[in-house]
Amino acid sequence: MNLDPYLLRAFLTAAEIGTVNGAANTLNRTQAAVSMQIRKLEDLVGKELFERSSRGLTLTADGQLFATYAREMIALNEEVRRRFQGDEIEGRVRLGVVEDFAATRLIQILKAFRDQNPRIDIDIIVEPNRRLASLFEADKLDVTICDVSQIARKPILVWNEELHWIARSDLVLSTDAPLPIIMFAESCPWRAPTMAALASLKRRWSVVCEASTLVAMITAVRVGIGIGPMIAATVPSDCRILDGSGSFPRSPYIDVGLYAHSAASSEASYLADFIARNSRLRKF
Secondary structure, X not given: OOOOHHHHHHHHHHHHHOOHHHHHHHHOXXXXXXXXXXXXXXXXXXOOOEEEEOOEEEEOHHHHHHHHHHHHHHHHHHHHHHHHHOOOOOEEEXXXXXXXXXXXXXXXXXXXXXXXXXXXXXXXXXXXXXXXXXXXXOXXXXXXXXXXXXXXXOOOEEEEEEOEEEEEOOOOOOXXXXXXXXXXXXXXXXXXXXXXXHHOOOOOEEEEEEEOOHHHXXXXXXXXXXXXXXXXXXXXXXXXXXXXXXXXXXXXXXXEEEEEOOOOOHHHHHHXXXXXXXXXXXXX
């Protein structure tokens, strides 16, 4: 099976934009050429990669799986080319990321990227989800990681993350009093699934504190104000994860996506590919 990078790029661009015409405009090719390249690729792999409708293109289950391999092949092809041709990428990338991931798993990935690409400078912008989405849509960010509900385009890949309920290790929670809840601020998209989890709880509860940032959430939990939702990577060492029994709310889930503009610079595209290849993300 000879998978030409030319075909792979047509496939990935169409998958991101969702239409053949949009992919053709981005790639500076004709619509007929892009359609032919996608059909040729489907013939090569022996699978339908897209569902076609009047609204455009949607990846099939096989297409979603193939996209993960296609991204890696394109990235590795580019990496080999640069290494053997001595073509080191340089430039500047504006990376926006939610605080929960900037403070945890992204650190080692960016360290490895910087070690391998010392001539690429990275501006790291840490903002709430809604603000990141606004900056990205205004073309003030090249790559961003934020809640998928905030951006009306397909992510490169996505985290499906559990929000655990956390309490200070020595905090005693009385069953006679309402369960004290530390809640995300009104503007946070994670508030809705968290409130939905609380709605099914068969005991009294009350919001005793609103936290606008991860630091605020961690501080409130460690002080002992109440219990709050956090991803596992951000749980402080002096706190415990509650067992999720009937006395406590179920754990809500959130989806956080990795986004890059289809016409992004080579350094921005390479950073997005690097994050995708070196993370534990579940790919679309």
